Amino acid sequence: MTTQPEVLSVHNLRTHFPGPALGLPWQGRTTVRAVDDVSFSISHGHTMGLVGESGCGKSTVARSILQLVRPTSGQVLFEGIDLCKLKPKALAPLRKQMQIIFQDPYASLDPRATIGFTIGEGLLIHKLVNERDLRQRVADLMLMVGLNPAFENRYPHEFSGGQRQRVGIARALATNPKFIIGDEPISALDVSIQAQIINLLRDLRARLNLTMLFISHDLRAVRYLSDEVAVMYLGKIVECAPTDLLFKQPAHPYTQALLNSVPKPRWVDGRQIAEIKGEVPSPLNPPSGCYFSTRCPHVMPRCKQEQPALVEVQAGHKAACFLLNDVSHPI
Amino acid sequence: MSAEIDNQPTDSAPLWRTSKPRTFWSDAAHSFSRNYTGMLGLLIFVLLLLAAIFANQIAPYDYLAQDWNNLLKPPNANHLMGTDELGRDVFSRVLMGARTAFLVALCISTISTTIGLFAGALSALLGGWVDRVVVWIMDALLSFPSIWLAAFVSVVTRPTIDSLTSGLYASTGWAMFQDRVIFSYLVVIFAIGFVAWPYMGRLVRSQVLSLREKEFIEAARALGAGTRWVTIRHLIPNVLGSVIVTFTLSFGNAMLYESSLSFLGIGIQPPGASWGRMIFEALGRLRAQPYLIIMPGLTLSLVVLSLQFVGDALNDALNPRSHSR
Numbered sequence A: 001m002t003t004q005p006e007v008l009s010v011h012n013l014r015t016h017f018p019g020p021a022l023g024l025p026w027q028g029r030t031t032v033r034a035v036d037d038v039s040f041s042i043s044h045g046h047t048m049g050l051v052g053e054s055g056c057g058k059s060t061v062a063r064s065i066l067q068l069v070r071p072t073s074g075q076v077l078f079e080g081i082d083l084c085k086l087k088p089k090a091l092a093p094l095r096k097q098m099q100i101i102f103q104d105p106y107a108s109l110d111p112r113a114t115i116g117f118t119i120g121e122g123l124l125i126h127k128l129v130n131e132r133d134l135r136q137r138v139a140d141l142m143l144m145v146g147l148n149p150a151f152e153n154r155y156p157h158e159f160s161g162g163q164r165q166r167v168g169i170a171r172a173l174a175t176n177p178k179f180i181i182g183d184e185p186i187s188a189l190d191v192s193i194q195a196q197i198i199n200l201l202r203d204l205r206a207r208l209n210l211t212m213l214f215i216s217h218d219l220r221a222v223r224y225l226s227d228e229v230a231v232m233y234l235g236k237i238v239e240c241a242p243t244d245l246l247f248k249q250p251a252h253p254y255t256q257a258l259l260n261s262v263p264k265p266r267w268v269d270g271r272q273i274a275e276i277k278g279e280v281p282s283p284l285n286p287p288s289g290c291y292f293s294t295r296c297p298h299v300m301p302r303c304k305q306e307q308p309a310l311v312e313v314q315a316g317h318k319a320a321c322f323l324l325n326d327v328s329h330p331i
Numbered sequence B: 001m002s003a004e005i006d007n008q009p010t011d012s013a014p015l016w017r018t019s020k021p022r023t024f025w026s027d028a029a030h031s032f033s034r035n036y037t038g039m040l041g042l043l044i045f046v047l048l049l050l051a052a053i054f055a056n057q058i059a060p061y062d063y064l065a066q067d068w069n070n071l072l073k074p075p076n077a078n079h080l081m082g083t084d085e086l087g088r089d090v091f092s093r094v095l096m097g098a099r100t101a102f103l104v105a106l107c108i109s110t111i112s113t114t115i116g117l118f119a120g121a122l123s124a125l126l127g128g129w130v131d132r133v134v135v136w137i138m139d140a141l142l143s144f145p146s147i148w149l150a151a152f153v154s155v156v157t158r159p160t161i162d163s164l165t166s167g168l169y170a171s172t173g174w175a176m177f178q179d180r181v182i183f184s185y186l187v188v189i190f191a192i193g194f195v196a197w198p199y200m201g202r203l204v205r206s207q208v209l210s211l212r213e214k215e216f217i218e219a220a221r222a223l224g225a226g227t228r229w230v231t232i233r234h235l236i237p238n239v240l241g242s243v244i245v246t247f248t249l250s251f252g253n254a255m256l257y258e259s260s261l262s263f264l265g266i267g268i269q270p271p272g273a274s275w276g277r278m279i280f281e282a283l284g285r286l287r288a289q290p291y292l293i294i295m296p297g298l299t300l301s302l303v304v305l306s307l308q309f310v311g312d313a314l315n316d317a318l319n320p321r322s323h324s325r
Helices: A056-065 A090-098 A115-123 A131-144 A149-151 A160-175 A191-208 A219-225 A241-250 A252-260 B003-007 B024-033 B038-054 B090-126 B128-142 B146-172 B180-212 B215-220 B227-262 B275-279 B292-315
Strands: A007-022 A028-044 A047-050 A075-080 A098-099 A179-183 A211-215 A226-232 A236-242 A311-313 A317-319
Touching: A007 A056, A007 A211, A007 B024, A028 A047, A028 A056, A028 A236, A047 A219, A056 A179, A056 A211, A056 A226, A075 B003, A090 A098, A098 A160, A098 B215, A115 A149, A115 A160, A131 A149, A131 A211, A160 A191, A160 B128, A179 B146, A191 A211, A191 A219, A211 A219, A219 A241, A226 A241, A226 A252, A236 A241, A236 A252, B024 B038, B024 B146, B024 B292, B038 B090, B090 B128, B090 B227, B090 B275, B090 B292, B128 B180, B128 B275, B146 B180, B146 B227, B180 B227, B215 B227, B227 B275, B275 B292
Parallel strands: A047 A211, A047 A226, A098 A179, A179 A211
Antiparallel strands: A007 A028, A007 A075, A226 A236, A236 A317, A311 A317
């Protein structure tokens, strides 16, 4: 891995939402800490995988990066520009450089727009092509993602889930973005279609030299596509490492448990790993200390009081767990 | 669906297309034009509308002229729909009744649609206390049986509208503010418009609320679309379908309500011509001269039915899912 300029770097990103009101009006409202102090960066041409259980804040990270949800605090540097500080007007021209592929190929396409319009919408918004070139460009995009350009006048309901996701990919690629977020782009698809879409993403990434943030809870897909992987738990990143390293030597108990939950965990060289128990705590009322302490098999008294910081275990491999500071506790 | 098919066109469409790119609106127009019931409904509606507009030119007699030699004559060559107990030509009266019905219904459905659109959209978009107040008002109005509420409103507001129009007459001197028939139009329009707008308001509010959360709106914003683009390209095409359909149906409903109020004697006042009033006046002659009731009743049914056909066809046309290809 050569050191490439960072396309995206996220520093101390926090996105909090107002939660349900407390009992009495003057007591105010609770806060849902959907994303709490997340930092990472992606170099040019690389793919970062973001994994975690449902509800851990993965999608909110994606929406916060694209400013579809305004973060509460922190920085999102896209090629050195802090997106959080930009007004919507100043942000609009930058949007063509960063795009998102949504999870649900049914809800993310306008049922009353032809797919030709949907794919070309970004080009129209940014006035990138004239009327005549638009059709050519839409046809090229459709061919690129494996759709017949003859279908430009059809509506989303006439397509299968996999075909719709191809429309979603074509729409995201229309403006020639540098950076693409895949927000669980395969989780709503059949297994056979998942493989097609993953391979399509991999081919397109190589062809168009894309930088990607690939969000998924499918560890196999993440391993296949990513150069680096970050593991999220309850709004925080608990471990971040190059893909091979993370899958071979997971440092955090949560990552270990997550890997163990995949059938046939051969890659953890035979060592017995405790399985994950219980439920994810509510982000409305996270536990004190380490957020994973309520479910961690190695929990210590210290875990209930302090929050472990993300520390470097080895070069490029970071994890947030007290066990890692203590050599006497091999995991 | 198997993996191989997914990559391939599902039917034998040519790989290169010759047709022009279509839009939602051109597809909707195409679909409507191929819906024969809808086109028939539209034809009937347009014919009756033209008859109402040119009622003065078409009517063979003055709708108020009394012919004492021809009382209660059944339909014949001189009087296509016969004459009533004052010797007035029923055909001419039905035509003038059509004018009243179309005019009043158009005013009512335009006003109630406009109010409903704004109230519903603002309620959904602003939220908070605006939403609560608007929903509260709409629920309160919807909790009454509409015809009773409309009757109540028409009776209660009559003196207010009366003093308003006489005030306007005093200041402008325009004869239309002195006209008792126009005055009864205003009362009916206000009363029915008052009970009709919450239906549209509720529809628009729920549509906008559900659309706002849709991922394709977020996708458009991620592409860089501003509020105007999202509204014109996504919100309006998705909301307008049901609004147009509801408008069409509310037009027919408004006609029915106007006739009902006139039938009850609190709608259009004589000498104004109204189908409801004509039916009411002929009620005692149901057996001897049924045509006095059948003629206006049939015309009313025909308009409402044609609007139902048009509404149904629009509903299909504005929903790409129901297009047949």
